[in-house]
Amino acid sequence: MRTLIAVxxxxxxxxxxxxxxxxxxxxxxxVHFSDKPxxxxxxxxxxxxxxxxxxxxxxxxxxxxxxxxxxEAEDDEKSVDIATQRRQLREQLAARVAAARVKLEAAxxxxxxxxxxxxxxxxxxxxxxxxxxxxxxKTPPPxxxxxxxxxxxxxxxxxxxxxxxTEAYFTRQDKLEEAVKKAEEELxxxxxxxxxxxx
Numbered sequence: 001m002r003t004l005i006a007v008x009x010x011x012x013x014x015x016x017x018x019x020x021x022x023x024x025x026x027x028x029x030x031v032h033f034s035d036k037p038x039x040x041x042x043x044x045x046x047x048x049x050x051x052x053x054x055x056x057x058x059x060x061x062x063x064x065x066x067x068x069x070x071x072e073a074e075d076d077e078k079s080v081d082i083a084t085q086r087r088q089l090r091e092q093l094a095a096r097v098a099a100a101r102v103k104l105e106a107a108x109x110x111x112x113x114x115x116x117x118x119x120x121x122x123x124x125x126x127x128x129x130x131x132x133x134x135x136x137x138k139t140p141p142p143x144x145x146x147x148x149x150x151x152x153x154x155x156x157x158x159x160x161x162x163x164x165x166t167e168a169y170f171t172r173q174d175k176l177e178e179a180v181k182k183a184e185e186e187l188x189x190x191x192x193x194x195x196x197x198x199x
Contacts, residue, residue, distance in 0.1 A: 021048040093194040100190040104183035111176040121169035129158040 022037045023046040032038070037045055129146070131139035133155065141148075146160035 022046070023048055089197050090194075093190070093197045097187070097190045097194050100183065100187035104180070104187050107176070107180040107183040111173075111180055114172060114176050117165040117169040121166050121172070122163045123166050124161045124163050127160045127162050129160060131156040131158060 020035065022034050023031065024038055024041060024043055025031050026041075026043075033048075128149075128151075129142050131148075139156075139158070141158045141160065143160050143162075146158040148156065149159045150156055
């Protein structure tokens with residue numbers, strides 16, 4: 001076994017050169033290897049020619065990483081992205097302006113439709129109109145719903161009930177007018193933002 005190990009080491013150490021070995025078995029049955037034939041040995045000697053072991057290839061130095069050159073396509077994509085963002089911004093600003101106009105129109109319509117007081121927003125007050133004392137029956141009533149009456153001191157008058165809006169009506173009108181004013185301000189701001197966004 002030691003002889004075999006020695007032969008293996010000899011083969012490994014031989015490098016890239018072909019070697020000639022001699023093998024023989026002595027009278028005690030031990031196997032011998034040598035790079036020279038035995039002197040004075042009378043038995044059979046086998047000649048072994050080993051193959052050349054090629055040298056390992058040299059280790060190449062690591063190549064530097066190739067410089068990444070940004071392709072022109074990426075620049076084009078960036079330009080496209082910026083253009084897309086600008087277009088989307090214009091569309092958003094235009095939509096905001098359109099929505100503000102719709103809101104203003106709705107507020108103005110609500111104000112116009114709510115100009116008249118509803119029945120819940122009206123109250124009746126009594127108005128008295130003096131009549132000719134000498135000929136009270138010849139004094140025409142100012143309105144068709146007036147009734148002839150006399151005051152506590154005996155004077156003839158026309159008592160005419162009149163419907164007038166309540167405070168609730170004027171409060172509602174103030175809110176409608178405020179809504180119109182706010183919608184006008186929102187539209188003006190949306191138009192300014194659109195001009196800034198597209199300039």
